[in-house]
Amino acid sequence: MDGGTERDLPPSRGAGDGAVGRIPLAVVVVDLDGLVSHWSTGARRLFGAAKEEAIGRSVLDLLPVTGALPDDEITPYGAYAGYDDIGPGLESSLDGRLNYAAAGRARLSAPEHDRDRDRVDVLWWAYPLVGPGSERLLVLAADADRLGPDGGPGAAAFERIAPGFALHTDFPGADELARRLPEILPSMSVGESARIVAQVLELGYPILEFSQNNRVPVTPDWGVARRTERLARRARADRVAAQGLPVPAELADEDGEDGEDGEDGEDLEYAAVRERLEFLNEVSGRIGTSLDLSRTIMEVSRAVVPRFTDIAGTYLREQVVAGEGFPEGVPDTTTMWHRVAVEHTDEPGRWDDVVPVGEAMPFPAHTPFFQCMTTGEPVLVPRISEEMGHAIASQFEKRDIRPLINNRSMLVVPLKARNVVLGFMILLRHPERTEFNDMDRVTGAELAARAGLVLDNARMYTYQESVAETLQDSMLPHIPPHMAGCDIATRYLPGTMLGRVGGDWFDCVKLPGARTALVVGDVMGHGLNSAAMMGQLRTAVQTMAALDLPPAQLLRNLDDLAQRLGDGYLATCLYAVYDPIESELLIANAGHIPPVLVHADGRSELLDLPTGAPIGVGGVPFEAVRVRVESGDRLVMCTDGLVEVRGEDIGVGLATLCESAAHPAASMDDACDTIIRALNTRGGRKDDVALLMARLNGIAPEDVAEWRLGLAPAEVGRARAAVREQLHAWGLARLADSAELMVSELVTNALRHSHGRPVQLRLVRGATLLCEVDDDDHTLPTLLSAGPDDEAGRGLRVVSTLAREWGTSRTTAGKTVWFELTSRRG
Numbered sequence: 001m002d003g004g005t006e007r008d009l010p011p012s013r014g015a016g017d018g019a020v021g022r023i024p025l026a027v028v029v030v031d032l033d034g035l036v037s038h039w040s041t042g043a044r045r046l047f048g049a050a051k052e053e054a055i056g057r058s059v060l061d062l063l064p065v066t067g068a069l070p071d072d073e074i075t076p077y078g079a080y081a082g083y084d085d086i087g088p089g090l091e092s093s094l095d096g097r098l099n100y101a102a103a104g105r106a107r108l109s110a111p112e113h114d115r116d117r118d119r120v121d122v123l124w125w126a127y128p129l130v131g132p133g134s135e136r137l138l139v140l141a142a143d144a145d146r147l148g149p150d151g152g153p154g155a156a157a158f159e160r161i162a163p164g165f166a167l168h169t170d171f172p173g174a175d176e177l178a179r180r181l182p183e184i185l186p187s188m189s190v191g192e193s194a195r196i197v198a199q200v201l202e203l204g205y206p207i208l209e210f211s212q213n214n215r216v217p218v219t220p221d222w223g224v225a226r227r228t229e230r231l232a233r234r235a236r237a238d239r240v241a242a243q244g245l246p247v248p249a250e251l252a253d254e255d256g257e258d259g260e261d262g263e264d265g266e267d268l269e270y271a272a273v274r275e276r277l278e279f280l281n282e283v284s285g286r287i288g289t290s291l292d293l294s295r296t297i298m299e300v301s302r303a304v305v306p307r308f309t310d311i312a313g314t315y316l317r318e319q320v321v322a323g324e325g326f327p328e329g330v331p332d333t334t335t336m337w338h339r340v341a342v343e344h345t346d347e348p349g350r351w352d353d354v355v356p357v358g359e360a361m362p363f364p365a366h367t368p369f370f371q372c373m374t375t376g377e378p379v380l381v382p383r384i385s386e387e388m389g390h391a392i393a394s395q396f397e398k399r400d401i402r403p404l405i406n407n408r409s410m411l412v413v414p415l416k417a418r419n420v421v422l423g424f425m426i427l428l429r430h431p432e433r434t435e436f437n438d439m440d441r442v443t444g445a446e447l448a449a450r451a452g453l454v455l456d457n458a459r460m461y462t463y464q465e466s467v468a469e470t471l472q473d474s475m476l477p478h479i480p481p482h483m484a485g486c487d488i489a490t491r492y493l494p495g496t497m498l499g500r501v502g503g504d505w506f507d508c509v510k511l512p513g514a515r516t517a518l519v520v521g522d523v524m525g526h527g528l529n530s531a532a533m534m535g536q537l538r539t540a541v542q543t544m545a546a547l548d549l550p551p552a553q554l555l556r557n558l559d560d561l562a563q564r565l566g567d568g569y570l571a572t573c574l575y576a577v578y579d580p581i582e583s584e585l586l587i588a589n590a591g592h593i594p595p596v597l598v599h600a601d602g603r604s605e606l607l608d609l610p611t612g613a614p615i616g617v618g619g620v621p622f623e624a625v626r627v628r629v630e631s632g633d634r635l636v637m638c639t640d641g642l643v644e645v646r647g648e649d650i651g652v653g654l655a656t657l658c659e660s661a662a663h664p665a666a667s668m669d670d671a672c673d674t675i676i677r678a679l680n681t682r683g684g685r686k687d688d689v690a691l692l693m694a695r696l697n698g699i700a701p702e703d704v705a706e707w708r709l710g711l712a713p714a715e716v717g718r719a720r721a722a723v724r725e726q727l728h729a730w731g732l733a734r735l736a737d738s739a740e741l742m743v744s745e746l747v748t749n750a751l752r753h754s755h756g757r758p759v760q761l762r763l764v765r766g767a768t769l770l771c772e773v774d775d776d777d778h779t780l781p782t783l784l785s786a787g788p789d790d791e792a793g794r795g796l797r798v799v800s801t802l803a804r805e806w807g808t809s810r811t812t813a814g815k816t817v818w819f820e821l822t823s824r825r826g
Contacts, residue, residue: 026141029129030059046122046141048111063139102126105144121145276443279307283447287454291461293321294340300425300451301343308443309411309427311344311351315369316415316423318360320459330374331421336360337373340423345430354399366391372412372424378445381410382435409435413448417456425451471528475535477507481668484514484766485580485699489668491676493641493689502688503530503571504639505538509545512809512816513772514580514699514764517545520592520637520692521573524614533569537562537615541575548809551575551588555615555622559590562616570616574637578629580699581764585627585635590615593640593654596661600632604662606654631698634671636661641687642679653679661693668693703765708758711751719747719761723771730765735821738802743771745795746817750775757813768804769823776814 026046029038039054047062054062103125110117121144129136237247283303287296301312318336338360342351363369368379368388381388389406393399408428415423425448429436436444479488490506503523511517519541523530540561544554554575562569572592576585587595587607591614598604607627613620629635636657643653660678665671672693705726709715720740727736743761750759750773757776764770783796799806803819 024142026139028054028059028063028139028141030137030139032136034058034060036062043141046111046120046143059139063141117145276439280443280446280450284450287451291458293455293458293462296454296458297341298343300455301341303451304425304427304447305343306345308440308447310430310433311346311408311426311428312342313339313355313426314341314415314423315426316340316455317421320422320455330376332374333362333365333370335373336362337423351404354396354401354404361395364395367395368410368412369424369426372414373421376414376416376419376421378414378441378448379412380436380438380441381412382437384408384410407431409433411436411440411444413444415448415452415455417452420456422452422455422459424448468528471531475531475538476505477538479506479508482767483508483510483516483694484764484768484770485697486516486578487668487695487697489672489693491672491689491691493676493680502526503534504641504688504690505534506637506690506692507538507541508692508694509542511545511548511577512807512818514766514770516578516580516694518576518578518635518637518692518694519545519573520639520690521571521615522592522639522641522688522690523569523571526688533565533571536565537569537571537573541573546809548811550624551577551586552622552624555588555590555612559613559615559618559620559622563618570614572614572640576635576637578635578694578696580697581704583629583631583696583698585629585696586624587627588612588622588624590622591617593638593643593650596636596658597627597629598634598636598661600630602662602664604658606658629696629698631696633696634661635694635696636675636691637693638675638691639687639689641689642675642691644687668695699764699766705763707761709747709751709761710758711754711756713751715751715759716744716747720744722761723763726763727769732765732769732823735769735823739769739771739821742799742802742819743773745798746771746773746819749781749795750777750817753777753779765823767823768820770818770820772816772818774811774814774816778810778814780808780810780815781817 024042024045025040026043027038027040028036028043031037035056036054036059039049039051041051043054044050049062103123105121105123107119107121110120122141123144124139124141127138127140129138240247287299287303290296297314297316301314305312315337317331318338321338321340339355339357342355342357344351363373368381372379384392384405384407386402386406389402392405393401405428408431410429411427413425413427414421415425425444427436427444476492479490481488488508492504492506494502503525505519505521507517507519509517509519519538521534521537521541523534523537537558540558541554544557549557555573558573562571571590573590574587574592574595575590576587576595578585587609589609590612594606594609596604597607607625609625610623612622638657640650643657644650645653656679657675660675661671663671663674663678665674672691675691675693676689705722707719707722709719720743723743724736724740727733727739747759747761754775754777760772760774762770762772762774764772781796783800796806799819802821804822806817806819808815808817
């Protein structure tokens with residue numbers, strides 16, 4: 001049955017009469033919700049509904065071959081056991097109750113365009129679909145009146161149409177069908193044929209694909225075919241001339257083929273050389289169509305089988321496969337070679353278990369393979385003897401490859417480029433085929449030289465791509481999804497046409513006081529130079545952020561650094577500090593596109609910031625802006641590669657950014673993906689993209705405790721008692737001993753070095769317990785190595801031992817010393 005092109009068939013009853021065995025099919029695909037997702041032209045002709053009307057509608061409303069038909073108009077046909085009424089069988093398929101194939105026959109009113117009939121006899125088949133897609137059912141239907149020569153269906157015609165259900169209609173020809181399949185596919189065995197027929201008849205599903213690897217006829221000797229063709233053409237020309245007729249141009253000798261019979265040897269040699277050159281030219285055009293190493297390997301293998309050889313095994317150095325460099329000098333017996341491809345004309349599977357692709361092994365010095373890879377020259381073995389076959393097979397443990405190689409002609413050719421052997425190819429011919437000769441060795445060497453250059457280009461590209469990817473990954477930070485009082489999500493997309501290395505970056509830096517620095521930057525330009533500059537600027541930002549420099553001052557220092565590094569160092573940068581306790585952002589901009597603030601109620605806005613000049617311009621002041629935020633707000637920062645498209649105003653991209661950022665999402669990652677999809681669909685993006693999104697959760701007032709301590713020594717004891725009481729109130733009593741000891745040390749040091757301003761003590765409860773001690777001394781404390789008799793110098797050693805993290809930073813009024821402990825609420 002053929003559901004092929006229907007546009008050539010008129011909608012009349014006789015549309016199929018002129019093509020015996022070809023019956024137009026109605027094809028309908030139903031999705032998981034019972035809605036039509038595909039409605040063919042045949043379905044429109046058979047059921048009368050246009051495709052535009054059918055797509056998206058319930059299939060039960062469109063297909064009249066259901067249980068709604070009168071019982072006397074439904075005829076059982078090949079249904080599976082358990083369904084006596086075929087109409088309900090299809091209805092069960094359509095509403096999901098039937099989970100195996102079924103078939104039937106029904107009569108329905110003819111569509112409006114078919115005025116010759118009142119009723120139409122319909123055969124239908126339903127196939128449940130299994131897979132990851134949304135489709136669940138394939139329904140096929142055909143006009144039964146078009147099957148028989150007199151308009152009647154006929155049982156025999158039905159059996160020929162639906163062999164998938166023949167088992168259930170007493171189909172008598174299963175054995176005969178199994179015997180006749182090998183006549184259609186000569187290389188198929190009778191056993192394989194019987195298995196396929198049994199599967200079709202038992203399961204009721206068609207065999208959709210059958211792979212068969214056929215041997216092709218042995219290629220004649222080079223030049224013989226051309227000489228034979230030339231002689232036959234000359235004989236035909238002589239017969240035409242003998243009749244006194246003009247010789248057609250297509251029978252005239254081609255250039256270079258007008259030699260006499262005595263010159264047949266020279267003609268044969270000439271034809272052989274010509275054929276080989278044509279072969280090499282053909283192979284050169286087939287290989288190297290891409291820089292993908294795996295694809296290139298397969299192209300090289302398939303280019304020589306079966307035209308030049310019957311079996312081709314390709315081996316490459318381990319480092320070539322891994323995309324790495326390798327030492328200079330010739331390979332030795334310890335060099336590992338990976339088998340990366342085996343192409344052959346033998347029966348399927350014969351080579352797979354014995355010499356599987358992916359295996360790595362060294363080759364002993366006594367093998368022709370070692371000779372080839374060390375000399376870089378082809379090695380010709382006219383016939384592999386029993387002795388040589390045994391020597392080669394000895395390296396294959398628990399596998400006997402002698403039946404695969406003995407008595408075959410072998411040519412081993414090196415794959416080399418720039419005088420470096422990358423690998424080699426083992427070419428084998430079947431015993432009945434002409435042996436490899438010296439001319440074949442020359443041809444194989446030229447073939448290998450061209451293939452080696454293509455492989456080396458692919459190898460270098462793969463290596464450079466791996467280096468670039470590693471470099472980019474190493475430069476992009478691994479940001480934790482949760483920081484103090486905020487959640488973070490990021491995305492990085494390399495430029496579509498400019499490789500994987502670029503100058504865009506993002507970062508998050510932990511600051512004292514439970515604050516977080518959020519950074520996005522974009523170095524002008526592309527490639528390795530921009531990536532190198534980006535690495536320098538990102539490191540400088542991290543260092544200066546750790547010193548807790550104000551945003552405007554940090555950009556000022558970064559601008560000075562860029563000018564010292566060189567005139568070509570230009571970048572834009574957006575630097576924001578989020579304080580979850582104060583619920584505010586402090587943002588400074590250096591020529592970057594503004595961020596988007598998405599409010600908790602769904603509103604989004606571009607923050608109005610002083611633009612500033614790019615980093616590296618010099619002499620331009622930077623200004624910080626303070627922005628109040630609420631818990632649940634989201635800050636979206638990105639580089640211009642996301643919103644800028646050539647030929648389009650950047651305002652359009654910024655508007656799309658605002659709209660997509662405000663779109664509700666189930667998670668931060670989903671929100672980032674929504675933005676990427678919305679802005680990438682416009683096309684034309686050529687630049688890298690860096691995207692950072694922060695959900696500003698804030699820290700509740702009840703999770704913060706502060707004390708102002710006087711300068712009297714007794715305040716140390718007060719601080720210890722206050723910390724212990726607060727931790728018990730928070731349910732963190734298990735941290736009380738360690739926290740009390742460290743607070744005692746830090747408060748004692750602060751009182752000792754204070755210049756008159758009271759000491760500030762603060763505890764912040766979150767994923768960790770943060771403790772901060774502020775004083776008015778600008779000298780940062782350092783770890784000391786205290787001796788047995790020293791009375792001081794052990795305080796910070798105790799803190800560094802007990803704390804999860806600790807640190808110090810300068811402030812405008814003095815300094816802050818802080819530590820963290822892992823906090824588990826309970």
